[in-house]
Amino acid sequence: MNENLFASFITPTLMGLPIIILIIAFPNILFPSPNRLINNRLVSFQQWLIQLVLKQMMTMHNLKGRTWSLMLISLIMFIGSTNLLGLLPHSFTPTTQLSMNLGMAIPLWAGAVITGFRHKTKASLAHFLPQGTPIPLIPMLVIIETISLFIQPMALAVRLTANITAGHLLMHLIGGATLVLTSISTPTAMITFIILVLLTVLEFAVALIQAYVFTLLVSLYLHDNT
Amino acid sequence: MASVVPVKEKKLMDVKLGELPSWILMRDFTPKGIVGAFQRGYYRYYNKYINVKKGSIAGVNMVLAAYVLFSYCLSYKELKHERRRKYH
Numbered sequence: 001m002n003e004n005l006f007a008s009f010i011t012p013t014l015m016g017l018p019i020i021i022l023i024i025a026f027p028n029i030l031f032p033s034p035n036r037l038i039n040n041r042l043v044s045f046q047q048w049l050i051q052l053v054l055k056q057m058m059t060m061h062n063l064k065g066r067t068w069s070l071m072l073i074s075l076i077m078f079i080g081s082t083n084l085l086g087l088l089p090h091s092f093t094p095t096t097q098l099s100m101n102l103g104m105a106i107p108l109w110a111g112a113v114i115t116g117f118r119h120k121t122k123a124s125l126a127h128f129l130p131q132g133t134p135i136p137l138i139p140m141l142v143i144i145e146t147i148s149l150f151i152q153p154m155a156l157a158v159r160l161t162a163n164i165t166a167g168h169l170l171m172h173l174i175g176g177a178t179l180v181l182t183s184i185s186t187p188t189a190m191i192t193f194i195i196l197v198l199l200t201v202l203e204f205a206v207a208l209i210q211a212y213v214f215t216l217l218v219s220l221y222l223h224d225n226t
Numbered sequence: 227m228a229s230v231v232p233v234k235e236k237k238l239m240d241v242k243l244g245e246l247p248s249w250i251l252m253r254d255f256t257p258k259g260i261v262g263a264f265q266r267g268y269y270r271y272y273n274k275y276i277n278v279k280k281g282s283i284a285g286v287n288m289v290l291a292a293y294v295l296f297s298y299c300l301s302y303k304e305l306k307h308e309r310r311r312k313y314h
Contacts (some may be wrong), residue, residue, distance in 0.1 A: 040275050091294065091297045
């Protein structure tokens with residue numbers, strides 16, 4: 001039982017070939033590109049969804065921030081589809097690997113911060129000191145703000161990894177417990193119901209993407225355009 | 227045994243059983259040929275089930291079911307131990 005629990009998080013290989021590349025590229029097939037003015041139902045549905053997300057997310061940015069629209073929308077589409085595909089039975093979720101989430105978080109955060117430093121150097125440096133702090137507290141507060149700045153990419157990556165991994169692990173555990181309890185049938189119905197509720201809550205992995213991109217967004221906005 | 231039309235240009239359903247090995251060997255196995263084969267397969271599925279006026283959810287569902295089967299085959303080695311047997 002102990003070894004089986006983490007077996008689903010091993011990087012899948014087929015005779016030494018990294019199948020994970022195929023698994024990461026798989027959600028790409030599910031988003032066909034629109035060819036015409038009026039498309040088939042799948043493409044129209046996705047267009048509607050993307051417009052909804054776009055309007056929700058990009059209205060608070062100015063012209064300069066909106067150049068990041070393509071990046072952010074493809075980010076939310078990728079993370080959303082990858083997390084949802086991971087809810088299918090026996091599938092592998094690439095976002096459970098910390099390496100991949102770090103690879104997404106660090107470049108994006110660094111891009112935002114460096115853009116802010118290049119174009120508005122004084123304003124970016126001024127973020128390290130909130131307004132109206134008493135003078136004796138200034139050195140300590142600058143250190144604290146610096147630490148909180150550098151912890152942002154780590155927090156982004158670890159938040160996504162931990163949430164998805166914990167959810168999958170919990171589903172495995174509770175599913176296994178239900179299976180064992182079928183022969184002792186009294187609490188079985190209750191446990192099965194808990195699984196159902198947990199799965200529904202986990203479907204709000206999509207909400208996690210919202211959290212991811214939103215947090216990234218707030219950081220971008222703050223550093224770049226304020 | 228020998229046919230009037232050259233074997234290479236026939237479609238699969240027209241090839242006689244005795245000619246099958248030579249037909250397979252004459253297929254285009256260059257990288258360009260393999261990519262072309264994948265493209266043809268993809269567009270065949272796409273145009274039949276998804277790119278239609280009233281496409282249903284079944285078009286996407288078949289792809290997801292194939293994905294689940296594929297993942298099952300990949301993780302069969304670990305799943306083998308979870309069968310209900312007296313001696314594993």
